Amino acid sequence: MSIRCVVVTPERTEFDREADSVVLPMYDGELGVLNGRAPFIGRLGFGTLRLQTAAGPERYFIDGGFAQVEKDVVNVVTSRAVPVDLLDSEEAQASLEKAFEMPSVTPEQAELKETAIRRARGQLRASR
Template sequence: MAIRCIIVTPERTELDCEADSVTLPMFDGALGVLPGRAPLIGRLGFGTLQLETAAGPQRYFVDGGFAQVEDNVVSLLTSRSMSVDLLDVGEAEKALELAHEMPSKTPEQMQIKETAVRRARGQLRSAR
């Protein structure tokens, strides 16, 4: 029995495939999903989605969002998703550096900065 994994962004469906197992980058840590998993809805973090497929492992960077698991279907709604092969360590390090330099004088600026730092750290982890 396989798990169907679907990644949807505002532009299009990025991925629709079957996998033996899926590891989701949740907001508070990784979540493994095997066939028969109890239903859930959760908040995605910035990190690596890992799929174990018949063709071998696949990894994608997921830019936050939400995940739903139900009836052996994992649906991810995210603002952006890309293969980790397309990430560059140097660019991710530069993004992290720029995020640390962002102003944080107001609560709104602090929240924007914190999100930028989490996103850059997730990209850096995925790129490595």
């Protein structure tokens, strides 16, 4: 038994394949999905999507978005899905430093800054 994992970005359907298990990078931690998972809709954070397929493990960096699980189909809706090998850790480090320098005078600004930092950290972690 396997589950289908569909990753959709605004530009195209990134991939659509069968996997034995899927680990989603949720907003507040990782969540593993196996066969027969109860349906849910979740908010994704910035992190690594891990697939265990027959051909071996696969890892993708997910840039926020949502996940929907229904009847052994995992739908991932994200703005970007990049195989981890293609990530550049120096670039991620640079964007983290840039995020640290953002102003945080008002609560709204602080929130934007926090999101930028979380995103850069997720990218950095995935690239290592």
